[in-house]
Amino acid sequence: MTAPSEQPNQDHQPKQLRPGLWETINERYPGSLVRKSDYVALAPLRKPVSQSRLTFVSSAGVQPKGTPPFDVVHPVGDYSFRTVPSDCKPADLEIHQIKYPTRDAHRDLNVIFPIERLQELASDGVVGALTPNFFSFIGYNMDPERLERSLAEQIAEAVVAEGADVALLCPA
Amino acid sequence: MSLHYLKEAVANNDSETLIRYVRLHLGDGNEASGRKEIDKAWIEALKLLLEVPETDRGFILHTLNHQRPETLAHLFFHLHFYLVQHSGEWIHDGTL
Numbered sequence: 001m002t003a004p005s006e007q008p009n010q011d012h013q014p015k016q017l018r019p020g021l022w023e024t025i026n027e028r029y030p031g032s033l034v035r036k037s038d039y040v041a042l043a044p045l046r047k048p049v050s051q052s053r054l055t056f057v058s059s060a061g062v063q064p065k066g067t068p069p070f071d072v073v074h075p076v077g078d079y080s081f082r083t084v085p086s087d088c089k090p091a092d093l094e095i096h097q098i099k100y101p102t103r104d105a106h107r108d109l110n111v112i113f114p115i116e117r118l119q120e121l122a123s124d125g126v127v128g129a130l131t132p133n134f135f136s137f138i139g140y141n142m143d144p145e146r147l148e149r150s151l152a153e154q155i156a157e158a159v160v161a162e163g164a165d166v167a168l169l170c171p172a
Numbered sequence: 173m174s175l176h177y178l179k180e181a182v183a184n185n186d187s188e189t190l191i192r193y194v195r196l197h198l199g200d201g202n203e204a205s206g207r208k209e210i211d212k213a214w215i216e217a218l219k220l221l222l223e224v225p226e227t228d229r230g231f232i233l234h235t236l237n238h239q240r241p242e243t244l245a246h247l248f249f250h251l252h253f254y255l256v257q258h259s260g261e262w263i264h265d266g267t268l
Binding site for chain 2: 072073074075076098099101102103142143144145146
């Protein structure tokens, strides 16, 4: 897990929506609070969103039915990811993750993995198009270096291969 | 806990930290719940064997003798969650 740098809540900076969250996580999972100083700046948009191809990257553990389930029992985590065809319906998908409340997501997957909302945005022309595939993994990973070195790199390469102009990243 | 933190605990033979981690992992970040979950899994295993049902001991011995310790350790975690689920008391809905 990567913590945000120390940021005073000044007007020109985004407010921490859940103050104390990182301290809570560090209490429940001591040693998981990792501070980084080498942030990669967000890339500026090269063209309007309405002309961009958007991909979606989620740590919600959502995956197509029939694919090998994420390893939610491993004590150090699962460093694999699944591709999720962007034209899937929620009924085609299932959740394999036990570290966040999934009750409401089982009622409506869009609350955690808004695939139908993104399909609508593309259909309405708000975004130019969706990449053929989205990407999903589980956020329970105790080795942040491996996460960054392998999983994040692999997903980044896959995102580029999909021809994405914009990536929507959504933590669970 | 980060892997670095855990490896440090192993190097220092810090069993308390490792035990706490296991409980936190199995209790979704709640140490007391994790301890209870461990007990629950063992109780469930005990309940399944009280009537001395026929079991595939050949499979068990073959697995123990032919699988790598890492695979068996991984299986151990799977069995824990399997038994907890079998108990019907499933707490792993992220609400702890």
